[in-house]
Amino acid sequence: MSENILHVENITMQFGGVVAVNNLTLDVGKGEIVALIGPNGAGKTTAFNVITGVYEPTNGRVDFQGQMMLQNHPTGKMAKAYKGENMGMYKHTMVKSPDAIAKLGIARTFQNIRLFSELTVLDNVLIAMHMRAKQNIFSATFRLNYKEEQRMRRAAMELLEIQNLQHLKDDIAGSLPYGIQRRLEIARALATEPKLLLLDEPAAGMNPQETQELTDFIVQIKDQYDLSIFMIEHHMDLVMQISDQIYVLDFGRLIAQGTPEEVSNDPRVIEAYLGVSEDAED
Amino acid sequence: MNPKVKWSIAAVLILLLLGGLYMLEQILPANSIIFTVLQKGAIYSLIAVSLNLLNGFTGLFSLGQAGFMLIGAYTYAVLTIPPESRAAVYQYYDGGIIDFALPVPVAMILAGVAAGICAFLIGLPVLRMKGDYLAIATLGFAEIIRAIVQYDKLGPITNGSNLLRSFPVFHSTLFPFIVSGICIAVICLLINSSYGRAFKAIRDDEIAAEAMGINLFMHKEMALVTSAFFAGIGGALLAMFQMMVQARAFTSAMTYEILLIVVIGGIGSVTGSVIASFLFIASSEWWLRFLDEAQFIGGMQVPFLRPGFRMVVFSVIIMFVVLFYRKGIMGTKEFSIEGIYRFFTKGRSKAGKGAK
Numbered sequence: 001m002s003e004n005i006l007h008v009e010n011i012t013m014q015f016g017g018v019v020a021v022n023n024l025t026l027d028v029g030k031g032e033i034v035a036l037i038g039p040n041g042a043g044k045t046t047a048f049n050v051i052t053g054v055y056e057p058t059n060g061r062v063d064f065q066g067q068m069m070l071q072n073h074p075t076g077k078m079a080k081a082y083k084g085e086n087m088g089m090y091k092h093t094m095v096k097s098p099d100a101i102a103k104l105g106i107a108r109t110f111q112n113i114r115l116f117s118e119l120t121v122l123d124n125v126l127i128a129m130h131m132r133a134k135q136n137i138f139s140a141t142f143r144l145n146y147k148e149e150q151r152m153r154r155a156a157m158e159l160l161e162i163q164n165l166q167h168l169k170d171d172i173a174g175s176l177p178y179g180i181q182r183r184l185e186i187a188r189a190l191a192t193e194p195k196l197l198l199l200d201e202p203a204a205g206m207n208p209q210e211t212q213e214l215t216d217f218i219v220q221i222k223d224q225y226d227l228s229i230f231m232i233e234h235h236m237d238l239v240m241q242i243s244d245q246i247y248v249l250d251f252g253r254l255i256a257q258g259t260p261e262e263v264s265n266d267p268r269v270i271e272a273y274l275g276v277s278e279d280a281e282d
Numbered sequence: 283m284n285p286k287v288k289w290s291i292a293a294v295l296i297l298l299l300l301g302g303l304y305m306l307e308q309i310l311p312a313n314s315i316i317f318t319v320l321q322k323g324a325i326y327s328l329i330a331v332s333l334n335l336l337n338g339f340t341g342l343f344s345l346g347q348a349g350f351m352l353i354g355a356y357t358y359a360v361l362t363i364p365p366e367s368r369a370a371v372y373q374y375y376d377g378g379i380i381d382f383a384l385p386v387p388v389a390m391i392l393a394g395v396a397a398g399i400c401a402f403l404i405g406l407p408v409l410r411m412k413g414d415y416l417a418i419a420t421l422g423f424a425e426i427i428r429a430i431v432q433y434d435k436l437g438p439i440t441n442g443s444n445l446l447r448s449f450p451v452f453h454s455t456l457f458p459f460i461v462s463g464i465c466i467a468v469i470c471l472l473i474n475s476s477y478g479r480a481f482k483a484i485r486d487d488e489i490a491a492e493a494m495g496i497n498l499f500m501h502k503e504m505a506l507v508t509s510a511f512f513a514g515i516g517g518a519l520l521a522m523f524q525m526m527v528q529a530r531a532f533t534s535a536m537t538y539e540i541l542l543i544v545v546i547g548g549i550g551s552v553t554g555s556v557i558a559s560f561l562f563i564a565s566s567e568w569w570l571r572f573l574d575e576a577q578f579i580g581g582m583q584v585p586f587l588r589p590g591f592r593m594v595v596f597s598v599i600i601m602f603v604v605l606f607y608r609k610g611i612m613g614t615k616e617f618s619i620e621g622i623y624r625f626f627t628k629g630r631s632k633a634g635k636g637a638k
Contacts, residue, residue, distance in 0.1 A: 052493060102495035114490035116483050118614070127483045130476050131495030137504055140475035141468065149476065192495055 003066075005030045005196050005228045006051070006106075011060035012084035013046050013252075014074075020046040022252040023085045024060075028196065028245075033222060033229045035239045038249035039273050044232045045111055047249070048198055051230075052108050053098040059084055061094075064104055065195070070094055103131055107194035109185045111201050111232075117174030121165060121184055124173050125156040128191035156191060162221075163187045179210055186217075190225060197221075199231035203238055211235050215242055236274070240264065248273060291619050296463070303455050315568050321458050321523050322567065323560035328462040329516035330543040330555040331469055332509045337541070338550035338614075339473055340505040341485030343417045345537050346404065347513050349424030352532035353400050354393035354514025355521035356431055359446040360439060361389040367448035372441055379438040386450050390461070390518045397514025398507045400427070409502045421534055431529045445528040452522050461519060465512050470552055472508065481505050546603050547610050554612030570595060 006028040013021040021043040028034045036044050049055045051062055053070070058078060061071040073090040074082040096104075107128075116124050129152045135145040143149075160166045163183045168176065173184060182202060189197055202218070203211045215238045222229055233239050239246065240260045248256040248263060250272040256263055263269055303320070310316060329347060336344045361384045363371055372378035384392070408419045430436070432443040440446075452458065472478050480501050483491040492498055521527045539562070547558030573592040577584045603610070615621075 054489070054493075097497075098489075098492040099495050099497045102493055108493055110490065110493075114487050114493075116486040116490065118486050119479070119482055123479055123482070126476070127479050127491070127496070128494045130480045130483075131497075133476055135476060137472070137477050137508075140477050141472045143471070143475075145476070152476070188494065 003030045004028065004063075005065055006230065007063040008047075008051065009061045009063070010086045010089065011047070011050055011057050011062065012082075012086070013043070013050055013055060014058040014078065014082065014084060017081060017083070019083050019252055021050065021057075021249075024249070024252075024254055026247050026254070026257070028228050028230045030228055031222070031226070032244040033218065033231070033242050034245045034247070035243040036230065036232050036247050036249060037234070037236075037239060037273065038255075042249040043252040044249055045200055046252075048108065048200055048232065051101075052106060052198065053096050053101040056095050058082065059086060059090060061090055064101075064106065068094060069101065069104065070096060099131070102192055102194075105193070105195035106198065107189035107192045107196075108198040109182075109189050109200055109202060111204070113178075113181050113185055115173040115181055115185060115188070117172070119173060120170050121160065121173055121176070122153075122156055122169040124184060124188050125159055125191045126152055128188045129156060132193060159187045159191055162224075178205055182206070182214075183217075186221075190221065194225075194227065196228045196230060199229065199233070201232055201234065203233060203235045206235075208237075211238055214238070218242060288619055295619075300456060300459065303459060307455060317455050319560070319564045319568050320455050323563040324455075324458040324462045325516055325519045325523055326540065326543060326559040326563055327556040328465050328519065329513055330540050330547065330559050331466050331552050332512035332516060333540050334544050334547075334549065334552065334555045335469055335473070335481075335512075336505055336509045337544055338548075339478065339485060340481040340502065342409075342502060342505065343413060344420040344506070344509070345417050345534065345541065346401075346420035346424040346510075347540050348532045348534060348536040349420075349427040350397040350401060350510040350513035351517030351520060351536070352424075352427055352431060352529060353397045354517030355527045355532070356440060356446070356517075356529070357396040357514070358389050358393040358518035359449045359521050359527045361392060362386060362449040363446065364448065371446060371448055372438070374444060375437040375441065378441070390515055393518040394511040394514040397517065398511040401506045401510030402503060405503045405506045409499060409506065421537070424532075424534065424537065428529050428532055440529075443529065445526045446521075447526040449521070451525050458519050458523065461515070465515055466552065466556070469508075469512060473552070477501070477504065542600060545610055546600070548612035548614060549610065550614035551610070551612035551616055553617035554610055554615075557611055557617070565599075566592070566596065 004027045008024060008026045011021055011024045012019065024047055026034075036047065038044055046055065050057045050070070057070060057072045059073050059082070062069050071090055071092045071094040073093065074087065116127060119127070133145070133148050133152055135148055139145045157166060157169070160169055163186070165180065165184060165187065168180070173181065176184065186199070186202065199218070203214050206214060218229060219242055221227060243260055246258065246260055246263045247254060248266075248269045255272060256266045256269045258266070264274065306316070329351060333344070333347050336342045360380060364383045365381045368381065369377040404420070404423045408416060408423065411419055431440050434442050436442070473481070480491070480496050483494065483496060484498060484501060488498060543558045543562050544555055546562065547554030547556070570592045573587055573595055574589045575587065577587050
């Protein structure tokens with residue numbers, strides 16, 4: 001078995017009395033494409049938000065590249081209200097802000113696109129390069145980082161060329177068509193030089209042809225940038241075609257996991273998510 | 283357009299402006315209202331641009347600018363009053379405890395640094411808040427600064443609630459223009475740098491900015507400290523312009539004036555802020571002054587005109603701007619040589635097409 005880049009262990013996320021993610025354990029292997037599927041409201045995006053530091057998990061731990069990245073356990077009021085499992089299994093608290101996690105090498109896209117909509121396409125990509133640039137506020141203001149800036153601009157243009165967006169570089173991001181905004185968001189995530197890319201419904205709102213292009217593109221960038229990819233997606237064609245491993249979530253709980261064949265034949269998954277086709281009943 | 287051509291046109295325009303100002307000073311009497319407007323307009327431009335860096339480019343709704351100006355003005359004044367004048371200025375505090383005077387440029391930079399340090403400390407608790415809460419907290423801190431400076435026990439340094447005077451002032455309109463110009467140029471360089479892009483990213487979407495690895499708190503601190511630094515220098519210039527400083531003048535009303543300039547000029551436009559400052563100062567100090575005095579047309583007194591009526595008209599104008607020009611004079615656009623060039627060439631190419 002290949003080395004795991006991301007290891008999520010017994011993660012529970014409880015908001016007040018609502019358990020959005022319940023005792024989720026999953027692994028993303030190095031160089032793998034892993035999909036997280038499930039009906040609406042199953043807690044998929046919440047799981048993403050925990051991994052990227054937007055929410056602090058209520059209980060459980062997350063490891064990245066073999067190192068502990070997050071860990072938490074219920075304290076204070078939550079200790080009494082906690083409805084999840086594995087209470088008392090985790091003793092430490094380790095919380096990281098989203099920017100620290102991005103710096104470790106986890107980049108993400110958002111379900112409802114979050115581009116810097118008043119800025120140009122090129123600026124959007126350049127902003128993602130900001131954190132890794134060798135500069136400080138003085139060298140940047142007085143243009144002493146000229147070479148670094150030039151390097152950033154070249155790298156940003158390369159990323160736009162891969163996405164075939166170079167001719168739009170001076171357009172305002174918010175004015176672009178939906179599909180292009182999605183592609184730009186992936187280009188921006190790649191600009192942070194990630195090791196693990198989290199895609200939250202990358203094909204949402206795309207037609208079959210665009211979805212197919214996206215499928216090819218995901219495989220292409222995975223190989224080109226040596227990435228591992230963890231994605232939430234509803235398009236079953238895309239998921240079944242390229243995933244190495246699929247996890248199925250329902251009401252915050254993992255109900256199945258395995259290869260695409262295993263998952264698509266699992267009766268619980270069919271009942272909860274894929275649905276029984278009318279023809280099959282005959 | 284070729285950047286070399288662009289920069290040389292900009293250089294020529296700046297020289298023309300400075301030359302024009304110099305000529306004006308030779309021709310007109312020194313007490314002409316035009317100089318008051320130009321000097322104060324230049325100073326307010328700097329302060330408005332510094333506030334715009336926060337409000338317009340980083341998306342932090344801060345109302346602490348008067349506090350930072352006050353620190354700048356006091357730092358400058360306290361450090362530059364010549365020792366021989368101190369006995370007269372600090373008459374209630376035995377001549378104060380400082381008996382040296384620093385050169386003007388050093389004191390001006392220290393004025394900015396003092397305001398910057400203060401902003402850094404205020405930022406530690408305040409920048410964890412957002413939106414209206416941040417506005418109220420910064421407003422509160424500005425008032426606290428004003429109260430502390432007037433504290434009697436600090437009298438040997440700040441002269442308590444008495445005014446500070448006798449410090450070196452400028453005699454030429456060129457001085458505030460050059461200082462403000464340099465400071466605004468630095469702010470523009472910052473805005474167009476990698477850090478400026480990060481600030482704009484925070485303004486557009488904090489969650490996305492954070493997911494792209496931008497440390498929100500650190501970048502907000504940077505924006506606040508930079509803004510306060512230039513507000514401090516602006517405060518020092520204002521002290522020089524007024525030839526005296528008194529903490530009582532740096533009220534929240536002053537912050538609102540500057541906020542108004544930023545809104546009228548366009549939140550997120552540097553040139554908008556500059557244009558709006560001159561317009562604002564010219565109307566409040568000059569064009570609308572007649573409304574405060576009784577005027578007669580053919581022996582009949584015009585109704586309503588009395589001291590204070592200027593502010594009524596002013597408020598109405600502002601309401602119109604906010605209602606109908608919500609984006610201000612410039613919106614988020616910038617007034618640039620390239621823009622004018624494009625405007626004219628576009629016009630020409632259209633005309634050319636028409637001829638065909």
